Amino acid sequence: MPRFSPTILGTAEPAIPAARAWAARYRGQHGPALDLTQAAPGYPPHPELLARLAEAAGSRAAAAYGPIAGDPALREALAEDIAVFYGAGVAATQVTITAGCNLAFAMAMKVVASPGDNLLVPTPWYFNHQMALRMSGMEARPLPCRAEDRFVPDPELAATLIDARTRAILLVTPNNPTGAVCPPGVIHAFAELARRRGIWLILDETYRDFLTEAECPPHALFQDHGWPDVLVHLYSFSKAYCIPGHRLGAIVAGEEFQRQVGKAVDTLQICPARAGQQAAAWAIPALRDWRAGNRAVMAARAAACRAALNEGWTDAMGSYFAYLRLPDGAPDAMAAAEFLAAEKGLLCLPGPFFGPGQERHLRLAFANAEAERLAELPARLAGLAP
Numbered sequence: 014m015p016r017f018s019p020t021i022l023g024t025a026e027p028a029i030p031a032a033r034a035w036a037a038r039y040r041g042q043h044g045p046a047l048d049l050t051q052a053a054p055g056y057p058p059h060p061e062l063l064a065r066l067a068e069a070a071g072s073r074a075a076a077a078y079g080p081i082a083g084d085p086a087l088r089e090a091l092a093e094d095i096a097v098f099y100g101a102g103v104a105a106t107q108v109t110i111t112a113g114c115n116l117a118f119a120m121a122m123k124v125v126a127s128p129g130d131n132l133l134v135p136t137p138w139y140f141n142h143q144m145a146l147r148m149s150g151m152e153a154r155p156l157p158c159r160a161e162d163r164f165v166p167d168p169e170l171a172a173t174l175i176d177a178r179t180r181a182i183l184l185v186t187p188n189n190p191t192g193a194v195c196p197p198g199v200i201h202a203f204a205e206l207a208r209r210r211g212i213w214l215i216l217d218e219t220y221r222d223f224l225t226e227a228e229c230p231p232h233a234l235f236q237d238h239g240w241p242d243v244l245v246h247l248y249s250f251s252k253a254y255c256i257p258g259h260r261l262g263a264i265v266a267g268e269e270f271q272r273q274v275g276k277a278v279d280t281l282q283i284c285p286a287r288a289g290q291q292a293a294a295w296a297i298p299a300l301r302d303w304r305a306g307n308r309a310v311m312a313a314r315a316a317a318c319r320a321a322l323n324e325g326w327t328d329a330m331g332s333y334f335a336y337l338r339l340p341d342g343a344p345d346a347m348a349a350a351e352f353l354a355a356e357k358g359l360l361c362l363p364g365p366f367f368g369p370g371q372e373r374h375l376r377l378a379f380a381n382a383e384a385e386r387l388a389e390l391p392a393r394l395a396g397l398a399p
Contacts, residue, residue, distance in 0.1 A: 024148045028140050028366040035354035046358040047386055047393060049377040052189060052333045054255040056310065059303050062254060062296050069288035079284040081275055083110025083263075086294040091248070091263055094297050098221070101235035109271055109278060110285045114219050114249035114262035119145045120277040121245055121264055125213050126151050126180040132215070133174055133182045135166040137336070137367035137374070139189045139217075154179070155369055160328040160338070164193040168202040172210075181213040181245075182206070186231065187220040190367045190376040192331025194224065200232040208243045215245045220332040222253035222304055223311045241267025250293055252333070252380075253304050259289035317384035318377065321391055333380035338373055342398040345372045349397055359393035 029050050036046055057063070069075050082088065088105040096102035111117040118141075126132065128150030134142060135156045143153040156171050158164040171182060182203055186195040195203075200216070207214040216234070224231060234240050246265040251257035264274060278284075311332065318335050319327065329336040343349055346363035353359040353375075361378075364371025379387055 020148045020150050024144050028362060032350060032354060032360055032362055035351045036360050038355040039358045043358050046360060047382060047389055048360040049379060049381055050360045050362055052378045053257055053381055054252055055381040058255040059300055062292055065292040065295055066288055069291040075287035075291060079287050081279050081284055083285055084290045087290045090294045090297040099230045099235045103235060103265055106268055107265055107271060109264045109274060110290060111262045111264060112282045112285050113260040114247055115141050117247045117262040117264045118142060120274055120281060121215060122149060123277040124270060124273045130178050130180045132180060133171055136369060137190050137371050139185055140366050157370060164191040164329050165195055165199055168206050172206055175210050179212055181215050183215045185217040187332035190334055191329040191336040192334040193329050194228055194331055197232045204234055204243055213245055214243055217247040219249040220252060223308050223332045254296055261285060261289045261293055311380055314379050314384060317387045318379040321387050333378055335377040335379055337375045340398040346375055350375060357393045
């Protein structure tokens with residue numbers, strides 16, 4: 014039999030299907046299963062957005078190839094939205110639309126690093142980032158974050174981990190899996206560190222639409238005229254507009270970066286799907302108030318999750334996620350997650366899926382469930398510890 018690539022063999026199995034496989038043994042003894050594995054909006058898209066998606070999907074224009082970097086209308090709308098959100102505009106030419114934010118990250122990595130290079134990635138990390146690096150022959154170098162620091166990464170520690178093969182620092186804020194938010198000062202310190210060391214800052218802000226008003230704007234990096242020399246910003250339409258199945262993301266970076274990433278985009282996706290782009294271009298300005306309302310929905314679900322959990326369980330919470338610490342006497346995370354799925358019908362992800370040193374943690378994606386379902390958490394978690 015022909016051989017498989019060592020990099021793909023060394024890449025972890027997809028995390029969410031593995032966790033859901035445990036639930037196949039659940040027999041419903043505690044009621045319908047409560048699936049808190051995948052970060053997906055637990056409510057539908059705006060009805061007008063659905064109508065426009067349907068109309069666009071049936072159009073002849075959406076069936077044809079579009080521009081490599083995305084439809085101009087969507088690039089312009091996102092550039093304008095960035096100006097409103099961050100208080101500093103970017104040009105539409107500094108925006109590339111991608112088939113989801115995971116692919117945005119993978120294609121950006123083609124620009125910044127080569128096999129054998131490394132990126133500093135705070136742990137716990139988003140597993141698909143590490144997987145994308147591993148299968149490209151790059152190293153995700155752990156930047157450990159502590160619960161005592163609210164899982165906010167330390168720029169001074171990061172400086173000690175950079176070597177001649179380091180090509181970028183990755184920050185995800187609000188964070189997946191912890192929900193932690195990097196304060197503006199920390200983000201700016203990382204940007205300055207990256208600038209001094211001649212590397213990139215990759216800033217994944219998939220969940221930025223769920224920041225509280227007090228946390229906005231999350232940084233002022235776009236106000237620096239030199240931002241294109243250090244910053245690569247990643248964005249997702251999936252959560253804010255409840256359209257993860259339409260796979261829309263974006264890379265915001267300087268024109269020279271965009272020229273280089275265009276090679277990866279043309280090779281790996283040719284162009285993003287057209288129907289979603291057409292609908293999203295309308296949605297960005299038209300649904301601004303609706304998005305703000307969804308922020309309130311998520312805040313209410315976070316409050317319901319917090320109320321349901323014993324304070325001793327929760328190490329971090331925010332945006333879409335609760336990051337739980339297993340109590341003394343409970344099994345380690347892999348065994349605990351399997352027990353909860355198979356015996357209690359509670360599907361969550363064990364900490365080791367999110368990198369080294371996470372054996373005592375579980376991630377709950379509370380965004381998936383209404384408050385009434387989140388109230389079931391104490392009963393579902395019962396039995397983990399004596």
